[in-house]
Amino acid sequence: MPEVIKAGILGATGAVGQRFIQALENHPWFEITSLAASERSAGKTYDKAANWRLESKLPDSVKDMKVVPVDPKKVDADVVFSALPSDYAKTVEAEFAKEGFVVASNASAYRMEKDVPLVIPEVNADHLGLIDVQQDKRGWDGYIVTNPNCSTIVMVPTLKPLMQFGLESVTVATMQAISGAGYDGIASMAILDNVVPYIGGEEEKVETEPLKLLGEFDGTKIIDADIEISASCNRVPVMDGHTENIWAKMTQNPTPEQVREAFLNFNPGLGDLPTEPNPVLIVRDEPDRPQPRLDRNMGNGMGITVGRIREGIRYTVMGHNTVRGAAGASVLNAELLHKLGKL
Template structure:
């Protein structure tokens, strides 16, 4: 039986990726698309300005877009995917949850709220139990679940794989694709022949979200991981695929082989969108690379390579497709977990 789903912010870049992933999905049926008041009432093909590298699905193209309001979405929609700007999401998403909808959101608002699950299913699926705390505290019949920032998603599965070696401190420098800023986010005059060594708010997201994802949930509250995380985030002139240089300081002294084995053994999840293996480990020192490796596992796999020892631990590189694994695909994966575990 298909789960009927809605997409909030369906005309945006992540909204379009969501539709690309949801339309052929074996378990989900797109039943509602929402956008701004100006787009409401029009066929999706008229207002979407479709930019995904695949044709717009015909059945979706003729769907009438509705306002982003719980009263405009059919009651029989079981699950909502949100790709709203955080400034909009912070007001709209709680309204949907209060109205009884379960919301799987890519938006950055509320990610660090104590009662909001921030989840990568292969890493911390048990944190989804925070929904019970959230419903008790807020009186909601629905729920609000978040996936982390695109740069955080790229790194954290690799950190989780190394945590058994005693993860103490992490330093990361990112090389982030322009698509992470949205279609109009970075002008060509700003990024061509250039690197921008600052992405507003990105460092803080990586530093806080990583510790929440790796933290422990005792059934009542979640404690952050003890590791210190520091980040430097840079915008580079690639279209898709965030490449990250990671230095992990570890209590133990694993060999390069031990680290590579741990990364390769990172568990997948028993969900349609979770790749096997979760982490593709390269022996070559010059891999992964965005153009060559961002579509591994249909864009859902994390790639790692260049592992080498340092005086305090290890250094390695990791990569993921920022609008698939890092955004739309992450929300879909959380939706699959919500459906499988009976939260809808």
């Protein structure tokens, strides 16, 4: 294994691409060696190509780097983090994997493909066994590993500890931040003083991705979890942080106190991944938490805060959508791959 792992970012100039730069800036294992974006940006230095919109300073280490096209021949890296639009990711991520790159993708293009791992390290690290299946089937030297949708990833780490009580069905209502739609995703005139009760394609993802994530890997395939999920997704005027109200039905009817204990005891024991939050689930007992503005940066944006656990079972969960729900999720996946010797 190399001492420093060379990391490329595909879609480096975009909203999630910038979060990748932030996540990798002082990373102990990864070093940014390539920044790739569209033809519009290629050839320019990063500071000229990108409109840096994060609160932190644009790192000096990338400011003068030349942006390259999204082309495996132009990218120098062991692992590429993909923050590309999904339709484009479908073609390009396969080209990179074919050329021997490890692709840690944040895009939805490959999430539900049967031979592609969809992974949250704290939930289903064993699904990485699909990498061998994928490489055998497709004849690729590299491979693709994906992380889930930002609403899915906030919810599923709370469902995992509920599986021990015989989780049967879940109803979820999301309140999703505007950053999830990208900088130009929703007009200010549409979202200020407003709630939009529709996010295209989101409910389908929130209802299907958890079944794969909570499913069992039998050595060749994932057997989906047998849970019924019903979702309503809403856009709310919050900058960052997706909040979700959840109703969970379990055959064993645990008390709120048992559920609280299960959340507190949820310790996947990965142990030594640099950006893994500890604890994964932060339990708040105040009646008015979690709140996105107060809780989204817990665990450097990787912690998931849960509260309002009541009879029913009902509770509220919240996590940072472009950190835990996007760039941070892909980086954590890559850290796990490195730890397992797959990168």
